[in-house]
Amino acid sequence: MAATTHTVSNQPPPLVGYDVYGGDRALSEGVARHLASADPELLGEVGRELTLLGTAAGSAQAQGWGVQANEYPPRLRTHDRYGNRVDEVEFHPAWHRLLGHAVTSGLTDAWGRPAGHLRRAAGFFVWSQAEAGHGCPVSMTHAAVPALRTDPELAAEWEPRLTSHVYEEGLRPAGQKAGVLFGMGMTEKQGGSDVRANTTAAVPLDASGEYLLTGHKWFCSAPMCDGFLVLAQAPGGLTCFLVPRVLPDGTRNAFAIQRLKDKLGNRSNASSEVEFDGTWARRVGEEGRGVRTIIEMVAATRLDCVIGSASLMRQALTQAVHHAEHRSAFGAVLLDQPLMRNVLADLALESEAATTLTLRLAAAYDAGTDQERAFLRLAVPVAKYWVTKRCTPMVAEALECLGGNGYVEDSGMPRLLRESPLNSIWEGSGNVQALDVLRALQREPQALNAFLQEVGLARGADHRLDAAVKDLLTDLADLEGIEARARRVVERMALVLQGSLLVRWAPPQVADAFCASRLGGDWGAAFGTLPHSLDLRAVVERARIAGR
């Protein structure tokens, strides 16, 4: 009777073979909304591109690559068999498949294409649901473009390779590659947030912008990239440099990888400690303007932190809903049980608010007007603070929806949970974002104007939103202890912004539940505490994979 004991029942089927893009109503409707006034041909083209990517991301093959790339993490090889330094990192083939698919799908190419940021943001959101770790070099490569544009000569040389849809693994002179990847080196042992404490020294070789660097970087992710934007102290102060791994003559630049970090999550990706010793570098921008130059890159990677967290949240929600649709307990399917529905609806609100905000930011990049730039100046650090901060508790709660299965690696949920705090740390941790918001509020009045104009577009549509905006204005006018209160202020800004977007664009049941809980205060400290009078069934129904 062994067969009887091995009968498997009441377990969900594997969640594969679905379209991550088309199945996500909040995402696909959002993309269509932002492209509503675009040429219909463009809308069709973007839709086809994202459907292809979404179908690939939800395939058993890509999900399998995600598992393998994390089960077989990268390995550092410092020397070859003869004792020569090589400083190479070996990755499982699955890593290269994931990265290759990202690059060939245009995920490093936003800056020149029509609706480039929107389609790339949606694509990054979708493809990260196959695996999140490889998004790191994808993000840094995409983000290096605006920093390099401060030097037209360098941009002309490198931009076509950075935005290329060709993936070529392996270290060779960049001139021999059709596509390259970039990383960044800012953080040192004695200071990460405070980059002005950097001690890496840059000595000019001549007046042509070439320098030699000596020093170290405490975190340098994806060290197999072809080039890095690095901060170092030049005679004129902190300066941005381009450091290639391989010099044009084919010899290796001095780039000694000391070790790889043993990280909580993000295990498919290599994050290294590097030492520079007479490392050749080319200056980017003026001496002493390093932060100004590299901040162009950091602003773009901060948006990617928001996209990455929104993507993790959607993936966790999809898993939770899928489990609850197929699992019964106490005689009923979990999805139909009122308390589970409350939990799932609450998670769905958090996910849709993050998705909608993400797309709005990407569309603002595409618009590129002064008004949108002013809006982004505040909205990006606000979103980076809040969406990345919400990610970990949200993913943890989604994991619990799978019960004990969620705690087991096979479910994929532990990987999502380990990944989730990261976007809140790199590219400026929570406090650093909150302080950046204060800086913008104090020094750039046009940013607050643009932010309030955006929120004001929903004025009068929901009394709880109107009251929350009024409270926020009172909060902003009170400067006493503002630094210690910064997190609370930024949280409020994020919630009114998310609330205003949902009131304008989401189905009424979603907007109503968001405003009642996040703005109206009728909510507990844990997920699953929404007022029972709301239409939670409609909220959960919307979160299910469409067309499945």
Ligand SMILES: Cc1cc2nc3c(=O)[nH]c(=O)nc-3n(C[C@H](O)[C@H](O)[C@H](O)COP(=O)(O)OP(=O)(O)OC[C@H]3O[C@@H](n4cnc5c(N)ncnc54)[C@H](O)[C@@H]3O)c2cc1C
């Ligand atoms: C997996 C991973 C990969 C990374 N990859 C890279 C990379 O490729 N390149 C790179 O350059 N860096 C990289 N980093 C480094 C990352 O950007 C830094 O860790 C981050 O910016 C924080 O810097 P820190 O670690 O020095 O912390 P610190 O600057 O020491 O900050 C510690 C804490 O203090 C808070 N804090 C700082 N200043 C203030 C203040 N004035 N008031 C209140 N609180 C404050 C911070 O918010 C943080 O919570 C990576 C980090 C991780 C985890």
